[in-house]
Amino acid sequence: MRKNFYITSKTPLRISFFGGGTDVDYFYKRLGGKVISTAINKYVYVTVKSQNIFFEENYRLNYSKTERVDKIKNIQNKIIKECLKYTKIKSKIYISTVSDIPDSTGLGSSSAFTVGLLKALYEAKNEKKTNIELAKIASTIEIKKVKSPIGKQDQYACALGDFNIINFNTNGSVKIKKIHNRKFIKNLFSKSCLVWTGKYKKTSKILADQKKNFKTNLKNLKEILNIATRVSKKVVLRNYSINDFKLSLQKSWFLKKNLSKKILNKNINNIIKKFENNTRSAYKILGAGGGGFLFITGGDHKNIVKKNKFTILNVKSVRNGSEIIYKNY
Structure with missing residues (x-):
């Protein structure tokens, strides 16, 4: 873990055109799934910053709400809580996020936030992760840890960018084909x-x-x-x-x-x-x-x-x- 850091990530939102509903596990594990989507020029920004000893709380979080807590288990934001647990970050930290577009608008903002937070946290840890790896981890956090009833197209669309065909195989693996037209x-x-x-x-x-x-x-x-x-x-x-x-x-x-x-x-x-x-x-x-x-x-x-x-x-x-x-x- 880096001792002192100030890091900001930028993650695109997405538009999904075809295949929505085939990226949930109860479908693709039977028949496979396929989504055609693109990242767009609207973004979620996540900032993480080390806190020094003069801050009373261990975790200061600014999103649509503000949280100041000392223990991860007391964090209300489920995505932040699970990302900190998954990355095993226990040092004092400040996390803030802003977005070009509000959440709950159908553009994959929760997944963009999850990917962007992981991107920044791993940078703070000085631990290299590819965007494919970040998408996989973000899917695990949102679906398995937070238990959101969602598929896993958004995490890959937001992490990878571009206009893609995303294939979900019955064994759970994901294959990406970029469209160059x-x-x-x-x-x-x-x-x-x-x-x-x-x-x-x-x-x-x-x-x-x-x-x-x-x-x-x-x-x-x-x-x-x-x-x-x-x-x-x-x-x-x-x-x-x-x-x-x-x-x-x-x-x-x-x-x-x-x-x-x-x-x-x-x-x-x-x-x-x-x-x-x-x-x-x-x-x-x-x-x-x-x-x-x-x-x-x-x-x-x-x-x-x-x-x-x-x-x-x-x-x-x-x-x-x-x-x-x-x-x-």
């Missing part, structure tokens, strides 16, 4: 935006409901996997157009929205109705659903957004994954 990616994002639904939503209840209905959802999940597989093959071969992408996205969304009655609500339906008559547009709710952002691409979506005065977020795909942007030892 920058022309397609640039074209896609030039015709897309994120529409804010105006609601923040915790994913746990929706994902728990999906798991409860697994047998009923199995047919839809298999087809979601099939669509992701077909899209991945065409994207790799660079034999894929934006129109093909939109058609596949709409088919996948139709299947996803039926995985749980909690994915949609009156507010989201009212927004979607504005785009339904524009047959050239495709859309999907990001994350588990119930709120957050709606991804819209193609058609006359810009005029619809302007006419209805929707709040939007313009983003782009980025190549860099989690990284240290400041360090002082």
Whole structure:
């Protein structure tokens, strides 16, 4: 462990296009899983700093709340608690985080935070970890330690950056295929935006409901996997157009929205109705659903957004994954 340190990490949020729901262990352990996603130019920043003897508390934590505690077991933030336990850090430390976008918006912020915190903590320990290793550890912490009912696509998307096909094998291993068709990616994002639904939503209840209905959802999940597989093959071969992408996205969304009655609500339906008559547009709710952002691409979506005065977020795909942007030892 370094004696004196001040370290800040920067970790991208993500957009998931295809395969959501196939990255949970109760599915991929049976049939394998596949997700197509990208890191975006919105970030979570995590700072860790050594505390000297003049601070009374051992752990000072600043996130949406402030905690000052002496023992790890008394830390309320479950991710911070489990990351400190996993990395076996017992020295006095200050941890702070800020984000470009709030959590509970469907952009993978909790996983970005977990990855970014681990990145900074291992740097403080002077212990080298690849971003693949960080993604694996972050998955273990969120799923096994914190017991969040989530899959493990977000940890890899945020840790690695770029536009990827992420394969989840039945034995639990993960294989990444980066998409190098920058022309397609640039074209896609030039015709897309994120529409804010105006609601923040915790994913746990929706994902728990999906798991409860697994047998009923199995047919839809298999087809979601099939669509992701077909899209991945065409994207790799660079034999894929934006129109093909939109058609596949709409088919996948139709299947996803039926995985749980909690994915949609009156507010989201009212927004979607504005785009339904524009047959050239495709859309999907990001994350588990119930709120957050709606991804819209193609058609006359810009005029619809302007006419209805929707709040939007313009983003782009980025190549860099989690990284240290400041360090002082």
